[in-house]
Amino acid sequence: MDHFSLVDGALHCEGVPLAAIAEAVGTPVYVYSTATFERHARVFREGLAPAGDVHLAYAIKANPNLAVLRVLAREGYGADVVSGGELARALAAGIPAKDVVFSGVGKTVGELSTALDVGLGQFNLELEEEGVVLAGLAAARGMRADATLRVNPDVDAGTHAKISTGKRENKFGVPIDQAPAIFARLAGLPGLALRGVAIHIGSQLSELAPLEAAYARIGALVAELRAAGHPIERVDLGGGLGVPYRAGEVFPSPAEYGAMVARVTKGWGVRLMFEPGRVIAGNAGVLLTKVIWVKPGAINPYVIVDAAMNDLARPAMYDAWHDFEAVSPSGARMTANIAGPVCESGDTFAMARDIDTVKSGDLAIFRTAGAYGATMASTYNSRALVPEVLVDGDRFAVVADRILPETILAAERIPDWLKA
Numbered sequence: 328m329d330h331f332s333l334v335d336g337a338l339h340c341e342g343v344p345l346a347a348i349a350e351a352v353g354t355p356v357y358v359y360s361t362a363t364f365e366r367h368a369r370v371f372r373e374g375l376a377p378a379g380d381v382h383l384a385y386a387i388k389a390n391p392n393l394a395v396l397r398v399l400a401r402e403g404y405g406a407d408v409v410s411g412g413e414l415a416r417a418l419a420a421g422i423p424a425k426d427v428v429f430s431g432v433g434k435t436v437g438e439l440s441t442a443l444d445v446g447l448g449q450f451n452l453e454l455e456e457e458g459v460v461l462a463g464l465a466a467a468r469g470m471r472a473d474a475t476l477r478v479n480p481d482v483d484a485g486t487h488a489k490i491s492t493g494k495r496e497n498k499f500g501v502p503i504d505q506a507p508a509i510f511a512r513l514a515g516l517p518g519l520a521l522r523g524v525a526i527h528i529g530s531q532l533s534e535l536a537p538l539e540a541a542y543a544r545i546g547a548l549v550a551e552l553r554a555a556g557h558p559i560e561r562v563d564l565g566g567g568l569g570v571p572y573r574a575g576e577v578f579p580s581p582a583e584y585g586a587m588v589a590r591v592t593k594g595w596g597v598r599l600m601f602e603p604g605r606v607i608a609g610n611a612g613v614l615l616t617k618v619i620w621v622k623p624g625a626i627n628p629y630v631i632v633d634a635a636m637n638d639l640a641r642p643a644m645y646d647a648w649h650d651f652e653a654v655s656p657s658g659a660r661m662t663a664n665i666a667g668p669v670c671e672s673g674d675t676f677a678m679a680r681d682i683d684t685v686k687s688g689d690l691a692i693f694r695t696a697g698a699y700g701a702t703m704a705s706t707y708n709s710r711a712l713v714p715e716v717l718v719d720g721d722r723f724a725v726v727a728d729r730i731l732p733e734t735i736l737a738a739e740r741i742p743d744w745l746k747a
C-alpha cells in the first residue's frame with residue numbers, strides 16, 4: 328500500500344497535489360511519501376515479530392537520501408552500508424554507529440579504519456584476507472571488531488542476473504563448503520570477535536523458496552560451526568524481498584516472509600538480522616515527469632518525457648517495468664512507447680504500452696521509483712542531477728537539490744597547456 332492516489336481527478340502524494348510540486352520544483356523530480364516509508368517500516372517489523380530477537384538494518388543503497396534515512400532512524404531502523412560514503416550518511420541521519428552493518432566486497436583499509444574509529448556495530452566479511460586485515464587494524468587500536476562471515480550459499484534467487492548475488496559464480500561471500508575452515512582461522516584472531524554468519528542472495532525476489540533454501544543451508548552451517556565449538560550469536564539473513572512493479576502483481580508479504588523465517592530459524596537461538604532495502608523504499612516514491620512531445624512513430628507514437636535513463640536507470644539496466652500514469656487522467660487510453668530525451672535507444676521506459684492518454688505539457692509519474700531510482704542517477708548527456716522531494720501530510724520539502732549542469736561544469740577545468 329502507498330499514499331499516491333487520485334483525489335478529485337488529480338494524483339496526490341498524501342495531501343499534496345503532484346501538480347503543486349511540479350509547479351514549485353520543476354520536473355523531473357522524485358517524490359517520496361513519509362507515511363508510506365513509515366508504513367513499510369512498521370509492516371516489515373511486525374511481519375518479523377514471530378522470529379523473535381531481530382535487528383533491522385535498512386539497506387541504504389536502495390535510497391540513501393538523508394531525509395529518508397531520518398524517517399527510518401525515527402522508526403528505530405539501523406543501517407546496512409556498503410561504502411564509507413553510506414556510513415557517513417547513516418551517522419549524519421542520527422543512526423547510532425552500533426546499529427550499522429558494513430557489507431560489500433571491496434571495503435578499503437581506509438573505510439575499515441574509519442568504521443572502527445566510529446564504533447561500527449558489525450563488519451560482514453567477504454573474504455578471509457579482509458578479516459585478517461580488519462583484525463590487525465582493530466588489534467592496533469586495542470579493540471576487537473564485531474564481525475560475521477558472509478557465506479555464498481550457492482542458491483539461484485530466480486531474479487535478474489544483475490541483481491543475483493548468492494550463486495557460486497557471483498563475487499559475494501565465501502563458498503559455503505569452505506566457510507567452516509575460514510571461520511575457524513578468523514575466529515582465532517585476537518582483533519576479531521566473530522559472532523556469526525551472513526548471507527544476501529539477491530534482490531527483487533518474487534518467491535520465498537530460494538530464500539528458504541538459503542536459510543536452511545545457513546542453519547546447517549550454524550549447527551556445524553557450533554559442533555566445532557564456535558559460539559554463534561548472530562545470523563544476518565540479508566535483504567532481497569521483492570515488490571510489485573505492475574498493478575495487480577502479487578508478492579510475498581512481510582507477514583508471509585516472517586512466518587517462513589520463524590519456521591526455518593526455529594531453535595537457532597541467535598539474534599537474527601535483516602537488511603531490507605527495496606521492500607521499504609520501492610513503493611514509497613515516484614518519478615514525476617512532464618511530457619515534452621508526443622512524436623508519431625512507425626507503429627505507435629513515442630511519448631517523449633523530460634525524465635530519462637540518467638534519472639531512472641532501471642529500465643535500461645534491468646529491463647525493468649515502471650507503471651506510468653497521467654497526473655490528471657482524462658479516462659481516455661492510448662497505446663504508446665515512452666522514452667526520454669537521452670541519445671540512446673536504451674533510453675526507453677516502455678514499448679507498446681496501454682497508458683493514460685497524454686499530450687505535450689501533461690504531467691505523469693513512473694511508479695515504484697523510491698528504490699534504486701535517484702541514487703543511481705547520473706548527469707549523462709550533461710543533464711541536471713534529478714532533485715528529490717519529501718511529502719509529509721500536506722507539506723513538502725526539497726530534500727535534494729537539482730544539481731545544474733553549470734555546477735558540474737564548474738568542477739571541471741582546462742589544464743594550463745591547453746589554455747593558450
Ligand SMILES: *Cc1c(COP(=O)(O)O)cnc(C)c1O
Nearest residue numbers: 386430530566567602603604605
Ligand atoms: C542490496 C543489498 C541489500 C538490500 O537488497 P534489497 O533487495 O533492496 O532488499 C541488503 N544486503 C546487502 C548486502 C545488499 O547488497
